[in-house]
Amino acid sequence: xxxxxxxxxxxxxxxxxxxxxxxxxxxxxxxxxxxxxxxxxxxxxxxxxxxxxxxxxxxxxxxxxxxxxxxxxxxxxxxxxxxxxxxxxxxxxxxxxxxxxxxxxxxxxxxxxxxxxxxxxxxxxxxxxxxxxxxxxxxxxxxxxxxxxxxxxxxxxxxxxxxxxxxxxxxxxxxxxxxxxxxxxxxxxxxxxxxxxxxxxxxxxxxxxxxxxxxxxxxxxxxxxxxxxxxxxxxxxxxxxxxxxxxxxxxxxxxxxxxxxxxxxxxxxxxxxxxxxxxxxxxxxxxxxxxxxxxxxxxxxxxxxxxxxxxxxxxxxxxxxxxxxxxxxxxxxxxxxxxxxxxxxxxxxxxxxxxxxxxxxxxxxxxxxxxxxxxxxxxxxxxxxxxxxxxxxxxxxxxxxxxxxxxxxxxxxxxxxxxxxxxxxxxxxxxxxxxxxxxxxxxxxxxxxxxxxxxxxxxxxxxxxxxxxxxxxxxxxxxxxxxxxxxxxxxxxxxx
Numbered sequence: 001x002x003x004x005x006x007x008x009x010x011x012x013x014x015x016x017x018x019x020x021x022x023x024x025x026x027x028x029x030x031x032x033x034x035x036x037x038x039x040x041x042x043x044x045x046x047x048x049x050x051x052x053x054x055x056x057x058x059x060x061x062x063x064x065x066x067x068x069x070x071x072x073x074x075x076x077x078x079x080x081x082x083x084x085x086x087x088x089x090x091x092x093x094x095x096x097x098x099x100x101x102x103x104x105x106x107x108x109x110x111x112x113x114x115x116x117x118x119x120x121x122x123x124x125x126x127x128x129x130x131x132x133x134x135x136x137x138x139x140x141x142x143x144x145x146x147x148x149x150x151x152x153x154x155x156x157x158x159x160x161x162x163x164x165x166x167x168x169x170x171x172x173x174x175x176x177x178x179x180x181x182x183x184x185x186x187x188x189x190x191x192x193x194x195x196x197x198x199x200x201x202x203x204x205x206x207x208x209x210x211x212x213x214x215x216x217x218x219x220x221x222x223x224x225x226x227x228x229x230x231x232x233x234x235x236x237x238x239x240x241x242x243x244x245x246x247x248x249x250x251x252x253x254x255x256x257x258x259x260x261x262x263x264x265x266x267x268x269x270x271x272x273x274x275x276x277x278x279x280x281x282x283x284x285x286x287x288x289x290x291x292x293x294x295x296x297x298x299x300x301x302x303x304x305x306x307x308x309x310x311x312x313x314x315x316x317x318x319x320x321x322x323x324x325x326x327x328x329x330x331x332x333x334x335x336x337x338x339x340x341x342x343x344x345x346x347x348x349x350x351x352x353x354x355x356x357x358x359x360x361x362x363x364x365x366x367x368x369x370x371x372x373x374x375x376x377x378x379x380x381x382x383x384x385x386x387x388x389x390x391x392x393x394x395x396x397x398x399x400x401x402x403x404x405x406x407x408x409x410x411x412x413x414x415x416x417x418x419x420x421x422x423x424x425x426x427x428x429x430x431x432x433x434x435x436x437x438x439x440x441x442x443x444x445x446x447x448x449x450x451x452x453x454x455x456x457x458x459x460x461x462x463x464x465x466x467x468x469x470x471x472x473x474x475x476x477x478x479x480x481x482x483x484x485x486x487x488x489x490x491x492x493x494x495x496x
Contacts (some may be wrong), residue, residue, distance in 0.1 A: 017089040024053070025097050028081070029104040032356050033477035035145055039077030039358075040066070044237075047084050056088040068405050071187075071421045074316050075360040075393015078102065082395055083402055090271040092400075098395065102387075105357030106364045110383045112351060113368030114376070116344055123343075126491050128442045133487020134350035135440030136458040137480045139433060140465030146429040147470075158193045159423040162186040166427020171434055172334065180318050186424025187417040194416035218485060253355060278403025285396045289317055308339065308370045308382055312363050312389025330366060331439075339370035346442055346449050350484075354477055363390035438463075457494075463488045 012020070024046070032039050047056040057065070062084075069079040088096035108112050155159045168184050273281070296302070296310040311333040334340045348365045356360065366387020371378040408414045439449030441458060452458035461483050468474040474482075 005332065014090075014092065017093045021085055021089050021093045021097050022100070023054075023296070024084070025100055028103050031358050032077075032101070033354075034473060035359055036075075036077045036477065037142065038476055040080065043077065043080055043084065047088075057085055061087065064405065065433070066408055067415075068401055068421065071400060071418045072394060072397045072423060073319055074397065075135050075391065077357045078360065079394050079398040083398055086273075086372040086399070086402065088269055091273070098391075102272060102357055102361065102391065105352075105355045105361040106387055108355050108364040109361045110368055110380075112348060113365045113372065113379060113383060116347060116369065117372050117379075121343070122229060122444060125444065125495060126488055128444060129487040129491035129495065130484045131347060131350045132254075132440060132452070132455075133326065133461055133477035133483045133485070133490070134354075135346070135436065135442070135450055135481060135483075136461035136487070137465040137483025138350065138435050139440060139452065140483075141469065141480065142461040143462070144430065144432045144437065144466050144470055146426065146433055149426045149429055153419075153423045153426040155419065158190055159419060162189055162420050163427045165189075166424035167430035168266075168427070170428050182428070183421050183424045186418065190296045190420030190423070191413060191416045194419075195413055214375050215438055216384070241346030273399055273403040274402050275406065278400040281396060282400035282404075285393065289313070289393070291353045294410065304339075304371060305381065305385060307337070308334075308367055309385040309389045311337075312367060312386050313393065315363070316360075316390040316393040330362060334366045334370060342439075342449060343442070344369055346439065347443075349436075354480060360390050361387075363387060412462070421449075455490075457486075457490045 002162050016022045019031075028042070028046075032042055044062060045051055048059055048062050049055065065080060066085075069076050069083060072079065082094050082098045087095040150163055154163060166186055169182055170179065170271050226262065292310050292313055296307070296314075304311075315330055315333050331345055335342055335345050344365070348369075350361060352359060352365070363386035363445060364383045365386075367389075368379040368383035370386075371382030437453070438451045441454055442452045452462070464486075465479045465483055468482075469476055471477050
């Protein structure tokens with residue numbers, strides 16, 4: 001990053017920095033459809049390419065932030081937007097960007113939680129077809145996200161195996177502690193490979209090659225061709241002497257070889273969290289997390305408000321992989337305890353795809369429904385607790401680890417660890433595809449959801465959505481809406 005960009009960001013006053021980030025980001029919360037893969041592309045175009053304006057960060061800084069945000073729990077694209085603003089303008093403007101990024105979609109999901117309370121338990125048949133179509137299209141979008149993320153995460157055969165491990169192991173078992181463990185295993189796998197196993201293999205191979213060289217070789221009888229025989233004998237030593245002179249001259253030439261210096265790392269802006277503060281933030285967060293989990297497990301019949309916040313806090317801490325992973329997995333945190341009905345969960349799951357901003361706003365909808373029996377005031381409180389609980393862990397850890405990254409970015413073992421963590425997270429995105437596939441088909445008789453495989457049309461919808469978004473540049477929101485229309489068309493042709 002050039003010094004001009006850094007100075008422009010650091011020398012302005014707080015009001016000017018607020019104005020700057022507002023003018024560059026005010027519309028993102030209303031226009032960022034499509035989930036994390038699309039969000040990352042939007043952020044790159046706007047803040048790295050600049051789109052005709054001064055870039056906020058350079059490509060190297062963007063890639064490093066992408067690695068850090070991908071390795072931490074919570075909403076990936078939200079952390080990315082927050083960290084870019086934090087580097088460019090400081091903590092308070094970054095919080096302002098975070099709110100502008102999240103609030104439009106969060107307010108929409110809160111309104112949905114209010115409206116869904118007045119919907120009858122049994123919906124008209126066309127509505128179930130509409131929702132099944134939306135879910136089928138969502139499966140196609142998440143599958144596309146998994147493929148796109150895998151292209152970036154897979155850098156060699158080891159990371160390819162880690163993606164397979166994460167996806168396969170995630171399909172076989174599901175628990176609150178299980179997915180973070182898979183992430184750790186993935187990180188340790190690449191760490192051991194890069195720092196020990198690969199070096200041992202190279203050493204063994206060199207040792208074997210050295211032994212092969214030391215073996216006595218059979219004398220080779222050179223055949224003399226007719227052309228060689230025609231050369232006078234007195235000319236052969238001359239040619240050999242000339243070659244020897246050239247070798248001798250080359251061996252005596254000790255001219256130093258100029259090596260191009262490695263490009264220096266870009267200058268970091270002044271708007272970053274000091275390392276001591278970052279460590280304090282990380283320690284404070286884990287202390288609070290442990291305290292909440294101890295109380296959650298020890299206190300029986302805890303107030304529902306506390307239980308909702310604790311479950312969302314837990315989800316925001318242990319869910320890796322961003323929006324495509326959090327949506328299906330949140331089912332275990334709110335539907336299993338009986339706070340939200342399966343029908344309401346799947347209804348919100350289908351509709352959130354049409355909302356802009358982070359998919360983690362789904363927690364606003366679920367929190368409001370969990371406390372809906374207490375009236376409108378409790379719905380507001382539940383939505384706020386859901387928002388705070390799901391976003392606080394990821395943003396807090398992003399603040400802490402970004403300060404540490406200034407030093408850690410120079411360590412090879414850190415990069416190796418993050419490589420495996422990212423690969424395992426991508427595997428979990430494939431897991432999310434399967435889990436949504438298994439509950440996406442809704443009927444009046446099966447409001448809890450059943451496998452989309454029971455009706456071949458939903459596979460057609462999912463595959464078509466994948467295709468038109470990937471190769472025909474159809475916006476994801478439009479493709480999802482088209483999936484709903486396809487569901488209605490199916491109902492009109494088959495059920496009506």
